Amino acid sequence: MAVRTEEIQVATRGNNHVIDITDEVARAVSRCGLRDGVVTAFHVGSTGGLTTTEFEPGLAEHDIEAAFEKIAPADGRYVHEQTWHDDNGHSHVRASLLGPSLSVPFVAGRLTLGTWQQIILIDFDTRARTRTVICQIIGE
Known part of the structure; x- marks a missing residue:
């Protein structure tokens, strides 16, 4: 194992900016020279996160933001904001719910994502x- x-x-632009990083992760796997294994992508920071979805304008520019707005509204009351005198309490809550990392297997040097999965x-x-996203690639 290597x-x-x-x-x-x-x-990023902030404010729920959704960015497709599939190609960047695939290039990282390709550069590593390993054929089969798993890549774990980890977002460094507490106000962003990673997941998979079908990356298309309806989801990326509306639906994801609308869902998180229901769960952790931007105009909600957050003790974090009172503590630090800032405006991003909802950002921390949303990122905590989404999570900072994602693992994807790769076979023959290719990510095993579905057709509509980015x-x-x-x-x-x-x-x-x-x-910053750290890609830790383990395989052979």
């Missing part, structure tokens, strides 16, 4: 940032 680590940088990063914070 372990390789790759880092991906992603520029890896997405969601930046819940209230401002633009550069996000």
Whole structure:
């Protein structure tokens, strides 16, 4: 078994920006030179997260944000904001619910994603940032 680590940088707009990072993760797997194994993608930070979905405008630009708005409304009352005098309590709650990491098997050097399944990063914070995703690739 071998372990390789790759880092991906992603520029975001914040405010529920959904970004398809499938190609970047696939390139990381390709660069590692391993044929079969698993890649774990980990978002560094507490106001963003990773998952899979069908990346299309209805989901990416509306439905995901609408769902999280019901669960953790942006205009809700968050003790975090009172503590730190900021405006992103909902961002932390949303990211905690989504989670920071995702594992995807790869076979013959290719991610085993479904036809309509992409890896997405969601930046819940209230401002633009550069996000880091660590890809830990284990295989042979």
